[in-house]
Amino acid sequence: MNRVIFRNAMVWDGSGAEAYPADVLVEGTRIRTVARTPGQLAADGAQVIDCHGRTLMPGLVEGHAHISFGGAVNDSDLGNIPPEEHVLLTMRNAKTLLDHGFTSCYSAATSKLRLDVVIRNEIEAGRLPGPRIRAGSPEITVTGGLGDERKQHMYYESFGMIADGPEEIARAVRLCCREGVDNIKINISGDDLGPKAGGGATVMREDEVRMAVAVARDFGKKINCHARAAESVKRAVRCGVDVIYHCESADEEALDMLESVKHKVFVGPAIGIIYGTLYEGEPFGFTREFAISIGMQRVLDTSRTVYTELRKRGVKALIGGDYGFAQSPQGQNARDLKHFVDLLGYSPSEALVCGTRYGGEVMGLKGELGEVKDGYIADLLLVDGDPLQDLDIMVHEKNLLVIMKDGALYKDQSAVLSASQGAVAA
Numbered sequence: 001m002n003r004v005i006f007r008n009a010m011v012w013d014g015s016g017a018e019a020y021p022a023d024v025l026v027e028g029t030r031i032r033t034v035a036r037t038p039g040q041l042a043a044d045g046a047q048v049i050d051c052h053g054r055t056l057m058p059g060l061v062e063g064h065a066h067i068s069f070g071g072a073v074n075d076s077d078l079g080n081i082p083p084e085e086h087v088l089l090t091m092r093n094a095k096t097l098l099d100h101g102f103t104s105c106y107s108a109a110t111s112k113l114r115l116d117v118v119i120r121n122e123i124e125a126g127r128l129p130g131p132r133i134r135a136g137s138p139e140i141t142v143t144g145g146l147g148d149e150r151k152q153h154m155y156y157e158s159f160g161m162i163a164d165g166p167e168e169i170a171r172a173v174r175l176c177c178r179e180g181v182d183n184i185k186i187n188i189s190g191d192d193l194g195p196k197a198g199g200g201a202t203v204m205r206e207d208e209v210r211m212a213v214a215v216a217r218d219f220g221k222k223i224n225c226h227a228r229a230a231e232s233v234k235r236a237v238r239c240g241v242d243v244i245y246h247c248e249s250a251d252e253e254a255l256d257m258l259e260s261v262k263h264k265v266f267v268g269p270a271i272g273i274i275y276g277t278l279y280e281g282e283p284f285g286f287t288r289e290f291a292i293s294i295g296m297q298r299v300l301d302t303s304r305t306v307y308t309e310l311r312k313r314g315v316k317a318l319i320g321g322d323y324g325f326a327q328s329p330q331g332q333n334a335r336d337l338k339h340f341v342d343l344l345g346y347s348p349s350e351a352l353v354c355g356t357r358y359g360g361e362v363m364g365l366k367g368e369l370g371e372v373k374d375g376y377i378a379d380l381l382l383v384d385g386d387p388l389q390d391l392d393i394m395v396h397e398k399n400l401l402v403i404m405k406d407g408a409l410y411k412d413q414s415a416v417l418s419a420s421q422g423a424v425a426a
């Protein structure tokens, strides 16, 4: 059996507690022992990695993954790629995510029905490098909603699946289940980044949302939604949606409702793209004036207010900032950790919990994934530097010295540590 010992690690275990010195033994795909008294684990033929006091932490979980999105400027770009190129793009993105320390991805939607599914299957079979994936459905949306790219008398490939009325919604959800997705996505509100229904509009009817949830439950799937408007958030809670994204316009009643389901529901601000559109969108046509004119500053400001409140009330948030657009490129996903601190008022430890322990829970692996504890799945990162002091460290590939997924060393540059220390001593 594969055995690896991490010696002299500073373990940040994902619980939110302070980091502590420990040795960690991995056997097979699991963490066998976290030994707080360093030196007590016998090597016994195990591969030994000397961490030299660096941070050993759980692999990151992208909680709003769009693995099939690749540098889109407009929503219409999301679906407007031939299937062959789209498969290859999705495959490359999966590797990029793992290269950047994301060992798991909870998909917030795919842009063609089977893209997440086939890439998930290839990764599970060991034929492609990539994170563990909960595959998403396309965004199921109503006529005129976010994801309906059609124009009268014209042909466009929409990235959403358009369905109106409970029966069409039921058929769309069943089709996604038949094709093997793990998560269903529905767009309850519109969005300010598109030309159609705005973020303040709640366009999917309550009977449609209720049907989507019921059918997803029939097939044992999770369901997540796009919900910016207060009424969209309330509709999602009333109907039993599992993951409610955005929520920045939640009013007092919506906040109370989210708090009442905090034991089972996750939220996600998807703040990366908002920041990217406001501050880094210029090369892609999003001047600051334009970004403000379409409400991005307002979304940022209200997100801060709402997520400060949700954090205080103990509602669990996921990192994941709609990476996959031009102004929020894949690979920069870990920037969301710092955004949570700088823009939303989380502490570094709280932000990391959102990206590890809560991620493990939303992956459906509560008590098994997202923490460094005895018996947990061995998804581990050895980080050169202290993320609790500077979360920017997490964004850069070079700082991830070791990436382990399922007990297998995907990347191991730990030798650099002893070499560099030797160089210093010399």
Ligand SMILES: [Zn+2]
Pocket: 064, 066, 108, 270, 322
């Ligand atoms: Zn999204």
